[in-house]
Amino acid sequence: MTKADRLRAVMAAEGDAVRENTQGFNEGRYQSVERLEDYEELKTTARAIKEDAIERLPELIEELRDSIEARGGTVYIADDPEEANEYVKEVVADRGAERVVKSKSMTSEEIEVNEALESAGVDVLETDLGEWVLQVADEAPSHIVAPAIHKSRADIARLFNERFDPDEPLETAEELTAFAREYLGERIRQAEVGMTGANFITADTGTMALVTSEGNARKTVAATDTQIAVSGVEKVVPSVEDLQPFVELIGRSGTGQDITSYISLFTPPVGTPTVDFDDDVTPLSAFDDDRDFHLVLIDNGRMAMRQDDDLRETLYCIRCSACSNSCANFQQVGGHAFGGETYSGGIATGWEAGVEGLDTAAEFNDLCTGCSRCVEACPVGIDIPWINTVVRDRINHSGEADGFDFLVDGLSPDEETGAPPLQKRFFGNFETVAKIGSALAPASNWLAARTVSRRLLERLLGIERRRALPAFQRETFTDWFEARSTTVEDPRRRVVLYPDLYTNHVHVERGKAAVRVLEALDVDVVLASAPSSGRAPLSQGMIATARDHAERVAAALEGPIADGRDVVVVEPSDHALFEREYEQLLDETAHERLASNSFEILEYVFGLLENGAPTDALVQGEGQKIAYHSHCQQRTLGLEAHTVAVLETLGYDVVTSDVECCGMAGSFGYKTDYYDVSMAVGEELRTQLTDTDTRDRTVVASGTSCLDQLDDLLERPTSHPIQLLDPS
């Protein structure tokens, strides 16, 4: 089965349920964080606590050990799953337990403790209803918080009716829940050992925080006399007070709940009496509360991640699932496709690379397109796209050279040592492709459109033949600019316009419109003589090549900036690169200089208009109805609002899309492997732009990728918003 076939199969079987649930969670997140007055402040605090805790982890673990051992508990630090499972088996055997009841724990799934205990003859029962459904069905979680998200109510009813053959067939969610509650409740009361995870553990008191809604974690602890908590070492925070921002953020960020039903704060050993539930003589208070407690802290690669400058941030993850729910691709395919051995969603690349290895991460890592929507959703601000890029880079360099590399070598003046796959080198060196494409246009476009050529591109490079290729323009934007001569007398501002690759070779008209709009607003414009931004190689995980581009771009723009020019960028993904990703690629001074002087074109027009530039120099909207799709990375920078504000100021009637991403995402939508996922994501956008309110509206979009995708999705023409304002 090809990767494309696998993805199609997962989407067909699970796509509807996954989409409905994750989009519901995502919408809930927006609403819930909106209700917090100090959301950004809480995120900053949460991030600082995690940075400090991971920095001081060895000393915090020792403090935690002292806290727990002082009260008779045990702390066992396991280097790997085998050590952890051996220890757990010993504890269970010492207790003489026949059954272990578990509350939900991803870490316990990472070490596969169920299998280890079962092979030792112990009955292991998941008590979280979602986890139990999967245990009965013998399936893996598809989501880190809502593990059975891919199963519908009807699926679960069918499963239970077949497996348990109840007197009356189960049908409603209430009936299924009542059945599970009774079945599991009886077994929890008889169990000797309760196993939990821990969302957080405080070093000062040894208090575990468990974030749940069902009450099964409470019962798992209360009804047994031996508790084993299994947790990654990264869960330790310094003090009880440090839990506060996480308690306020975790439910909101994940499933969109302000708080879950229960935040258990267990400081072991818990003081609740251990009772015999059949006893009808002894009052509760007369039972003693002798409880054994064992904390199993798992390293399994985490201490090495802590030393890894690029993977370290993964350890800040609080497993809230915001990066899954906010991801347009995850919304379509779920964790069975966008996930590894244990973890799923954007941050899973970091976890799987650190815990399992690059091979596991490589299987799903390309589903992250770097759209960056998860970055603002993440309550601890992890740069998840960067982690994905770094891991992709490492995967590229761990492979063998492709046999067909000679074909791309001429096209690929990249800086990569080792052997990124052929397809990645092709897309990563798109600048060369575009230059040749323009030089040979229109012949290059005719040639590229031929069936034979498309078959070849598909076979060699995995470029989907159903996808229209970009049409290279013979006269580039730069050619056009250099052939004209205009002067702006007494300019209001002076700009160096960055001719990004796509504007220069493909979407030339938006570049011309940008120049004319700026000049109409009395701005003096020159074009930067700079190479392509490095977005293309970066998206393929070719970091060395991207860094080389970044350094040359920064050097080329240093002079104009020193000369007092503002850098204006038409392509939002390149502007976002200057602002965000260049931080990883350039030294701090160079990045700061470029980022603080760069503006997205409509952001810049907004600033001009705000500072007194004449609105009547531009084309007025006069109520023209517009549907605007902003760009994912532009939205993450908070710059959608500027375009909307400019259009509204000029009298346009604007509605905006609210999908997280168009699905094209640079090269992603061109790749045979991902074409169907890309179109499924795009379908959401198509639906929004063809409903009764939007179907007659003029469609504008900021990103090249978005425009390419919209051209494939819609029958209407599309353009960049700057073209609406163009006075020529």
Add this chain to the structure above:
Amino acid sequence: MSVTPVESLSAALSRLDVPCERTTPDEFAATVTAHVTDPAVGVPLDGLDVSLSETPVAVDPTPAALEAARTGVTPSSFAIADYGSVVLPSTDSGLELVSLFTDRHVVVVEEADVVPDMDTAFERFGEAFRADAGSAIIATGPSATADMGALVRGAHGPSEVHVLILEDDDD
């Protein structure tokens, strides 16, 4: 005009669909009686000026009586107004069991023990846990699950929570 913590708690509970009633020491027994369904069990209301003696609630039940009970009545350490949460301490009287193994949890909170927000709550937890290694549950609304294809109240824990706010004597 500023909102008092009790008013803010009532509003939050109302958003959660959790019945909430203010009561006085004099009316306390009658209020509790109105909120329980039989059979009802409870734990002693330590630290409060009221007791369950004039109510149908069986205090300090056997485990078998707990299993048979429909309602569990307990005190709380305090409540967190912003979230509509009550804080349930783990005690040797079995408060955790009575609040968890019954289908309706009736919880009593003293008016003076309503704190405004999570910040204040965690300052209390920090001091208390470092002093006496306590445990507590921040409980907000009933037990719930969405794992069976729709939101259901009453998963492993109670499907209903009732909050009784006990006013000070001098009010």
